[in-house]
Amino acid sequence: RPRGMAPGAGDGLEPASALAQAGVTRYRCIRMIGVGSYGTVYAAEVVDPATGAPTDDTVAIKFLNLDKATRHMEREIINHSSLYHPHVIGFREVFLSRHYVCLVLDFAPCGTLLAHIRAQAGGRLPEAGRG
Numbered sequence: 835r836p837r838g839m840a841p842g843a844g845d846g847l848e849p850a851s852a853l854a855q856a857g858v859t860r861y862r863c864i865r866m867i868g869v870g871s872y873g874t875v876y877a878a879e880v881v882d883p884a885t886g887a888p889t890d891d892t893v894a895i896k897f898l899n900l901d902k903a904t905r906h907m908e909r910e911i912i913n914h915s916s917l918y919h920p921h922v923i924g925f926r927e928v929f930l931s932r933h934y935v936c937l938v939l940d941f942a943p944c945g946t947l948l949a950h951i952r953a954q955a956g957g958r959l960p961e962a963g964r965g
Contacts, residue, residue: 849876852897852931861895861938862888868946872907873898873934877941893926896937903935911937 849863861878868875873896880891898907914925914937924940944950951959 849874849878849895849897852934852936853895856929856931856936858929858936859883861893863895864892867894872902878938892941892943894923894939894941896939897931897934898937900930900933900935907935911935 853859853861853863860881860883862881863876863878865877866874867877875894875896878893878895879888880893881887882889911928914922915928917925923942926938926940928938929936951957954960
């Protein structure tokens with residue numbers, strides 16, 4: 835496997851394999867929703883453990899390459915896992931597969947913040963009212 839490749843980006847490791855390697859059966863990846871320098875993000879449905887059927891819940895799973903893991907990444911995971919705010923994507927859990935740190939986050943169905951900003955007139959979000 836080429837060093838630093840993300841799942842779905844030519845390294846031969848599919849997200850289902852990474853989940854299976856970690857012994858995780860509660861998620862089923864649906865589609866790739868983003869690729870970055872450190873890994874790939876997939877939308878995944880949450881699976882009912884009793885029936886194996888998908889629930890109505892969708893999450894985002896970030897597959898971060900272990901070979902690119904840094905102290906900065908570790909601190910970011912620790913900080914995000916303890917942060918609860920209505921304007922920050924929720925952190926659900928983290929687990930390891932053989933080649934990836936897998937972060938399970940709330941799914942944002944409207945896309946990324948960057949895409950939302952770019953879609954606004956002038957590439958800016960309006961300021962929130964102060965009251």
